[in-house]
Amino acid sequence: MVYFISHNIARKEIVDNQPAWVHRKGATRAMPGGHHSLADTPFAKSGHPILLPGNPRDGSAVMVADEGASASCYSVNHGAGRVLGRRHAKRVLDQSTVDSEFDSNDILSNCRKYPIDEAPAAYKDFNEVLRSVKSAGLASEVARLKARFVIKDASKADD
Ligand SMILES: Nc1nc2c(ncn2[C@@H]2O[C@H](COP(=O)(O)O)[C@@H](O)[C@H]2O)c(=O)[nH]1
Numbered sequence: 001m002v003y004f005i006s007h008n009i010a011r012k013e014i015v016d017n018q019p020a021w022v023h024r025k026g027a028t029r030a031m032p033g034g035h036h037s038l039a040d041t042p043f044a045k046s047g048h049p050i051l052l053p054g055n056p057r058d059g060s061a062v063m064v065a066d067e068g069a070s071a072s073c074y075s076v077n078h079g080a081g082r083v084l085g086r087r088h089a090k091r092v093l094d095q096s097t098v099d100s101e102f103d104s105n106d107i108l109s110n111c112r113k114y115p116i117d118e119a120p121a122a123y124k125d126f127n128e129v130l131r132s133v134k135s136a137g138l139a140s141e142v143a144r145l146k147a148r149f150v151i152k153d154a155s156k157a158d159d
Protein backbone atom coordinates (compact mmCIF):
# COMPACT_ATOMS: atom_id res chain seq x y z
CA MET A 1 0.00 0.00 0.00
CA VAL A 2 1.22 3.52 -0.78
CA TYR A 3 -0.73 6.26 0.98
CA PHE A 4 0.31 9.90 1.25
CA ILE A 5 -0.68 11.66 4.46
CA SER A 6 0.78 14.95 5.63
CA HIS A 7 1.38 16.05 9.23
CA ASN A 8 2.20 19.77 8.90
CA ILE A 9 -0.58 21.31 6.88
CA ALA A 10 -3.41 23.85 6.96
CA ARG A 11 -6.57 22.85 5.10
CA LYS A 12 -10.00 24.32 4.67
CA GLU A 13 -12.53 21.87 6.09
CA ILE A 14 -16.15 21.87 7.17
CA VAL A 15 -16.22 21.90 10.99
CA ASP A 16 -19.62 21.91 12.75
CA ASN A 17 -21.26 22.59 9.37
CA GLN A 18 -19.13 25.67 8.73
CA PRO A 19 -16.00 26.20 6.60
CA ALA A 20 -12.89 26.59 8.82
CA TRP A 21 -9.13 26.47 8.48
CA VAL A 22 -7.73 23.44 10.31
CA HIS A 23 -3.98 23.58 10.93
CA ARG A 24 -2.42 20.25 11.88
CA LYS A 25 1.16 20.65 13.10
CA GLY A 26 2.79 17.42 14.19
CA ALA A 27 -0.64 15.88 13.83
CA THR A 28 -2.41 14.07 11.08
CA ARG A 29 -6.00 13.89 9.95
CA ALA A 30 -8.20 11.08 11.24
CA MET A 31 -11.57 10.77 9.51
CA PRO A 32 -13.63 7.67 10.33
CA GLY A 33 -15.87 5.79 7.89
CA GLY A 34 -18.97 7.85 7.11
CA HIS A 35 -17.18 11.21 7.51
CA HIS A 36 -18.54 13.67 4.91
CA SER A 37 -15.08 14.51 3.56
CA LEU A 38 -14.52 10.88 2.49
CA ALA A 39 -17.70 10.67 0.42
CA ASP A 40 -16.97 9.33 -3.09
CA THR A 41 -13.49 8.12 -2.10
CA PRO A 42 -12.36 4.48 -1.69
CA PHE A 43 -12.31 5.11 2.10
CA ALA A 44 -15.91 6.35 2.42
CA LYS A 45 -17.07 3.33 4.42
CA SER A 46 -13.88 2.17 6.14
CA GLY A 47 -12.20 5.48 7.04
CA HIS A 48 -8.81 6.37 5.56
CA PRO A 49 -5.51 4.79 6.74
CA ILE A 50 -3.63 6.60 9.51
CA LEU A 51 0.11 5.87 9.53
CA LEU A 52 1.50 6.30 13.04
CA PRO A 53 5.27 5.77 13.29
CA GLY A 54 6.75 4.75 16.64
CA ASN A 55 10.50 4.26 16.44
CA PRO A 56 12.94 2.30 14.28
CA ARG A 57 12.97 -0.71 16.66
CA ASP A 58 9.25 -1.05 17.47
CA GLY A 59 7.98 -0.01 14.03
CA SER A 60 4.75 1.74 13.13
CA ALA A 61 1.01 1.22 13.33
CA VAL A 62 -1.69 1.48 10.70
CA MET A 63 -4.79 2.82 12.40
CA VAL A 64 -8.30 3.92 11.51
CA ALA A 65 -10.18 6.75 13.17
CA ASP A 66 -13.08 6.14 15.56
CA GLU A 67 -16.07 8.39 16.21
CA GLY A 68 -14.26 9.89 19.24
CA ALA A 69 -11.88 11.67 16.83
CA SER A 70 -14.52 14.41 16.48
CA ALA A 71 -13.23 15.67 19.87
CA SER A 72 -9.82 16.42 18.33
CA CYS A 73 -11.21 17.96 15.13
CA TYR A 74 -10.52 14.61 13.44
CA SER A 75 -6.77 14.63 14.23
CA VAL A 76 -4.28 12.30 15.91
CA ASN A 77 -0.62 12.63 16.83
CA HIS A 78 1.67 11.87 13.87
CA GLY A 79 4.03 9.65 15.82
CA ALA A 80 5.16 8.50 19.23
CA GLY A 81 7.08 11.74 19.70
CA ARG A 82 10.32 12.41 21.52
CA VAL A 83 11.20 11.66 25.10
CA LEU A 84 14.74 13.04 24.56
CA GLY A 85 15.62 16.11 22.48
CA ARG A 86 18.32 15.63 19.84
CA ARG A 87 21.14 17.19 21.92
CA HIS A 88 20.02 15.40 25.07
CA ALA A 89 19.98 12.05 23.23
CA LYS A 90 23.53 12.65 21.95
CA ARG A 91 24.69 13.37 25.51
CA VAL A 92 23.09 10.40 27.28
CA LEU A 93 22.86 7.53 24.78
CA ASP A 94 25.75 5.25 23.95
CA GLN A 95 26.62 4.56 20.29
CA SER A 96 27.64 0.92 20.71
CA THR A 97 24.51 0.11 22.76
CA VAL A 98 22.33 1.71 20.08
CA ASP A 99 24.08 -0.15 17.25
CA SER A 100 24.00 -3.53 19.00
CA GLU A 101 20.27 -3.14 19.70
CA PHE A 102 19.66 -3.12 15.94
CA ASP A 103 21.72 -6.31 15.59
CA SER A 104 19.88 -8.06 18.41
CA ASN A 105 16.52 -7.12 16.85
CA ASP A 106 17.74 -8.31 13.43
CA ILE A 107 17.14 -4.90 11.84
CA LEU A 108 19.52 -3.71 9.11
CA SER A 109 20.23 -0.09 8.31
CA ASN A 110 22.20 1.97 5.80
CA CYS A 111 24.29 3.50 8.62
CA ARG A 112 27.65 2.31 9.90
CA LYS A 113 26.84 4.30 13.06
CA TYR A 114 23.12 4.81 13.63
CA PRO A 115 22.28 8.53 14.20
CA ILE A 116 22.02 8.60 17.97
CA ASP A 117 19.50 11.46 18.05
CA GLU A 118 17.06 9.16 16.23
CA ALA A 119 17.75 6.04 18.28
CA PRO A 120 14.72 4.07 19.58
CA ALA A 121 15.36 5.33 23.13
CA ALA A 122 14.96 8.95 21.97
CA TYR A 123 11.21 8.32 21.47
CA LYS A 124 8.31 7.72 23.84
CA ASP A 125 7.18 4.19 24.69
CA PHE A 126 5.26 3.22 21.54
CA ASN A 127 2.86 0.78 23.24
CA GLU A 128 1.97 3.41 25.80
CA VAL A 129 1.33 6.01 23.05
CA LEU A 130 -0.91 3.58 21.15
CA ARG A 131 -2.73 2.68 24.35
CA SER A 132 -3.55 6.35 25.00
CA VAL A 133 -4.74 6.97 21.41
CA LYS A 134 -7.04 3.94 21.64
CA SER A 135 -8.32 4.62 25.14
CA ALA A 136 -9.13 8.23 24.20
CA GLY A 137 -11.43 6.76 21.51
CA LEU A 138 -9.50 8.52 18.73
CA ALA A 139 -8.43 5.55 16.61
CA SER A 140 -8.09 1.75 16.52
CA GLU A 141 -5.10 -0.31 15.45
CA VAL A 142 -5.46 -2.19 12.17
CA ALA A 143 -1.91 -3.54 11.75
CA ARG A 144 1.54 -3.24 13.29
CA LEU A 145 4.52 -2.86 10.93
CA LYS A 146 7.94 -4.05 12.09
CA ALA A 147 11.02 -2.70 10.32
CA ARG A 148 13.50 -5.06 8.66
CA PHE A 149 15.62 -2.32 7.05
CA VAL A 150 15.80 1.30 8.20
CA ILE A 151 17.11 3.96 5.81
CA LYS A 152 18.26 7.26 7.32
CA ASP A 153 19.11 10.40 5.38
CA ALA A 154 22.73 11.47 5.94
CA SER A 155 21.96 15.20 5.87
CA LYS A 156 21.73 17.22 9.08
CA ALA A 157 18.31 17.33 10.80
CA ASP A 158 16.44 20.58 10.18
CA ASP A 159 14.21 20.53 13.30
N1 LIG B 1 8.94 3.51 12.53
C1 LIG B 1 9.79 4.55 12.70
N2 LIG B 1 9.34 5.64 13.37
C2 LIG B 1 10.19 6.67 13.51
C3 LIG B 1 11.51 6.65 13.03
N3 LIG B 1 12.11 7.84 13.32
C4 LIG B 1 11.18 8.58 13.96
N4 LIG B 1 10.03 7.88 14.09
C5 LIG B 1 8.74 8.32 14.68
O1 LIG B 1 8.15 9.23 13.77
C6 LIG B 1 7.72 10.40 14.45
C7 LIG B 1 7.82 11.57 13.52
O2 LIG B 1 9.14 11.75 13.07
P1 LIG B 1 9.69 13.22 12.73
O3 LIG B 1 11.05 12.97 12.14
O4 LIG B 1 8.72 13.84 11.79
O5 LIG B 1 9.73 13.94 14.04
C8 LIG B 1 8.66 10.49 15.65
O6 LIG B 1 8.06 11.22 16.70
C9 LIG B 1 8.86 9.05 16.02
O7 LIG B 1 7.85 8.62 16.89
C10 LIG B 1 11.95 5.48 12.35
O8 LIG B 1 13.11 5.37 11.89
N5 LIG B 1 11.06 4.47 12.19
Ligand SMILES: [Mn+2]
Pocket residue numbers: 007026
Ligand atom coordinates in the same frame (compact mmCIF):
# COMPACT_ATOMS: atom_id res chain seq x y z
MN1 LIG C 1 7.77 15.52 11.48
